[in-house]
Structures are given as structure tokens and as C-alpha cells.
Amino acid sequence: MATSAAQHPGTQGFSGRRDPDRESAVGLKLFALFAGLALGAMIPIGIWMASSAQNARDDARAAAAKVSAGAPAATAHTGAMHSFTGASPANADALAAAHHAFPATLPAAPAGPVANVNLLLKDVTVQIAPGVKYAAWAWAGGAPGPVIHVRQGQQVKITLTNDGAIPHSVDFHAARIAPDKAFGDVMPGKSVSYTFRANDPGVFMYHCGTKPVLMHIANGMYGAIVVEPAPGVLPKADRQYVLVASEWYLSSDGLKQPAQFDMDKAHARTPDWMTFNGYAGQYVKHPLTAKPGELVRFWVVDAGPSLDTDFHIVGTIINTAYPFGDMNPSDALHGVQTVTVPAGGGGVFDVKIDQPGLYPFVSHAFAAVDQGQVGLLNVGDVAGTMTH
Numbered sequence: 464m465a466t467s468a469a470q471h472p473g474t475q476g477f478s479g480r481r482d483p484d485r486e487s488a489v490g491l492k493l494f495a496l497f498a499g500l501a502l503g504a505m506i507p508i509g510i511w512m513a514s515s516a517q518n519a520r521d522d523a524r525a526a527a528a529k530v531s532a533g534a535p536a537a538t539a540h541t542g543a544m545h546s547f548t549g550a551s552p553a554n555a556d557a558l559a560a561a562h563h564a565f566p567a568t569l570p571a572a573p574a575g576p577v578a579n580v581n582l583l584l585k586d587v588t589v590q591i592a593p594g595v596k597y598a599a600w601a602w603a604g605g606a607p608g609p610v611i612h613v614r615q616g617q618q619v620k621i622t623l624t625n626d627g628a629i630p631h632s633v634d635f636h637a638a639r640i641a642p643d644k645a646f647g648d649v650m651p652g653k654s655v656s657y658t659f660r661a662n663d664p665g666v667f668m669y670h671c672g673t674k675p676v677l678m679h680i681a682n683g684m685y686g687a688i689v690v691e692p693a694p695g696v697l698p699k700a701d702r703q704y705v706l707v708a709s710e711w712y713l714s715s716d717g718l719k720q721p722a723q724f725d726m727d728k729a730h731a732r733t734p735d736w737m738t739f740n741g742y743a744g745q746y747v748k749h750p751l752t753a754k755p756g757e758l759v760r761f762w763v764v765d766a767g768p769s770l771d772t773d774f775h776i777v778g779t780i781i782n783t784a785y786p787f788g789d790m791n792p793s794d795a796l797h798g799v800q801t802v803t804v805p806a807g808g809g810g811v812f813d814v815k816i817d818q819p820g821l822y823p824f825v826s827h828a829f830a831a832v833d834q835g836q837v838g839l840l841n842v843g844d845v846a847g848t849m850t851h
């Protein structure tokens with residue numbers, strides 16, 4: 464059934480722009496940090512009567528530096544890690560414009576009682592940001608894998624072919640199936656099939672579950688399957704988009720040679736890039752679209768491997784949220800600003816926007832925005848662009 468888009472060179476420079484709101488927020492955070500440090504230092508300083516308040520602040524800063532340098536690290540090398548966030552070539556903007564955005568539109572579900580899903584695993588170099596290459600373990604079309612859409616109650620027949628160099632597997636969160644039977648390793652050059660009935664509606668992650676799973680997921684072996692609830696359960700959507708959030712941990716900047724996976728960064732949970740559908744900021748340059756008043760449904764999966772996505776649409780409020788992909792309408796939330804999508808989980812979000820304009824959708828854990836988890840919804844075909 465569905466096939467995914469190829470990854471192409473391309474995209475977009477969104478970092479390094481000045482944003483007064485962000486800067487004032489940063490200022491407030493710094494103030495709060497220093498206020499807290501100064502307070503913490505004042506207690507011992509108060510006992511130690513000889514010291515002045517100025518000394519206390521100096522001590523606090525020194526203590527903060529020491530704590531920061533000596534903070535427990537995931538690995539012994541954490542202190543030496545170098546971030547490649549924002550690395551871009553001079554022609555990043557042209558590359559962003561030339562990039563073929565991963566198609567976010569939900570494909571149609573196949574007719575009939577059985578959905579046949581063929582997945583091809585491949586070692587492939589992908590682009591994860593303008594000019595940034597990454598040696599991925601992914602799918603025939605790159606990362607994420609193809610968006611799969613089935614209807615609740617359909618049989619889903621998965622056929623996985625491993626065209627990579629090492630064993631892989633595929634774990635479908637939408638399945639109730641013995642994992643030791645279905646999710647086992649597939650040797651290079653081999654295929655495996657299994658079938659499950661998609662009884663549980665929602666949006667689910669699928670991913671390679673071969674050890675080390677952290678590495679297989681971080682290298683691109685993930686995707687989303689939408690299990691559409693029975694007809695009539697959800698209001699009819701005019702547009703439906705699928706976003707797969709993920710993090711990338713790079714061994715180099717990836718500008719000349721493809722970067723590879725960095726386990727130290729992955730253990731420290733300090734990604735270089737964070738993306739929707741595998742490419743930083745691709746929907747800023749190539750916005751998703753809607754007409755004023757349309758019901759737009761976002762099916763969001765956070766593939767992680769380790770960080771949540773805090774889904775938020777700037778300039779509006781989510782009309783109806785189905786947190787964690789619980790599609791029971793009586794469990795839905797209404798009028799909420801930001802909803803967490805956990806690593807390895809999903810969320811479904813309905814919005815209706817009346818006023819034409821450019822509405823950024825982000826992970827409001829804002830480091831994620833600087834690292835690429837940002838796109839635009841263009842309502843009413845307006846001109847221009849914006850960043851956030």
C-alpha cells in the first residue's frame with residue numbers, strides 16, 4: 464500500500480533569527496536561574512557573617528559552574544560532546560526551497576477486509592536538514608517510513624523485507640500480538656510476514672525493535688500507522704495530516720560526509736536536530752494548507768527515541784484533542800493549548816481556524832523548535848512566511 468516520499472537535498476534555514484518573545488523568555492529564565500542560585504547561596508553565606516552579598520553572588524556563580532561541570536552524565540564523554548545544531552551550508556535557503564517535503568497528507572485506507580503493507584528496510588543516506596546528510600538505517604523512501612492508513616477492524620498483513628546489512632525487525636504498537644512470534648529479527652536479504660487485526664483505533668508508532676533499539680530508532684527505523692475509528696465516531700475532517708516527530712544524534716555536522724549516530728549524545732538525550740517527518744523545518748518552506756473554517760486533523764506520533772513532543776499550534780487553540788491517541792470521544796479534551804505526545808506514543812488534534820494567516824505548529828519544548836520541530840499551516844493561501 465502506501466509508499467513514502469524520497470528524501471531529497473533541500474531545505475530551510477530557520478535558526479539564528481531573532482525573536483523578541485523568545486529573547487525575553489530567555490531573559491526571564493536567566494533571571495530566575497540567578498535568583499535561585501543567589502538565594503541558595505545566601506543561607507550558608509548568612510551564617511558565614513564575614514562575606515558580603517557580592518561575594519555570595521560570586522560564590523553562587525562559581526558553585527553553579529562547578530555543579531554544571533560536574534553534573535551526572537550519561538557517559539564519561541558528555542562534557543566533550545559538541546552540538547551540531549543549526550549547522551548549515553551557505554546555500555541552505557535554496558536547498559530548503561528545493562527540498563521535496565515528505566507528504567504529510569494522510570493517504571487513503573485500502574478497501575476490503577485486508578490491508579497489505581510491504582515495508583522495505585534499507586541503509587540509505589538521508590537529508591535531515593538543509594545540506595545535512597545522515598547515514599540512516601531506514602526505509603526504501605528514507606525516514607520516517609511510509610504512512611500506513613487502515614480502518615478499525617481491518618486485517619493488517621505486514622511483510623517486512625530486510626535489504627540492510629544487519630538484522631532488523633518491526634514492532635507495530637497497533638498490534639496485540641506475541642512479540643516473540645511477530646517482532647523477531649529478520650536477517651539481511653530475508654522477509655517475514657505477520658498479520659494482526661487493527662481493533663484499536665488511534666495513531667501508533669511502528670519501529671525496528673532490534674537491539675540496541677535506541678540506535679535502530681535513532682537511525683530512522685520508525686513510522687506511523689493510523690487506525691481510523693469506525694465511521695461516525697469522529698467528525699468528518701476536511702484535511703488530515705500525519706506528523707512523525709523524532710530526534711537525531713550526530714557524530715559530525717553532516718555537511719560534507721554523512722553524519723552517523725552518536726551513542727553518547729543519545730544517552731545524554733541531547734539531539735542535534737529534531738524533526739517532523741524527518742527533515743528540520745520542511746513545512747516552514749513548504750507549508751501545510753487549509754481553508755478558513757475547515758476542520759484540520761493532525762495525527763501525531765512521537766518516534767523519539769527519547770524525548771516528548773509538546774504539540775502546539777501558534778495563534779489558535781486545539782478544538783479537540785485525543786491525548787495518547789485515545790479515540791473515545793468521551794475521553795477527548797477541548798480548548799487546550801498544548802498537548803504532550805510521549806516518545807513511543809501518539810495524539811490526535813482537531814483544529815478549526817477561521818482567520819487567514821500563517822499558523823506555526825511546533826513542539827513547545829522550545830529547544831525542539833531551534834532544532835527543527837516547527838512547520839507552518841497556511842490558512843487561506845496567504846502570502847509570505849514566518850518563523851517562530
Ligand SMILES: [Cu+2]
Pocket residue numbers: 600630631632671672673679684
Ligand atoms: Cu533495525
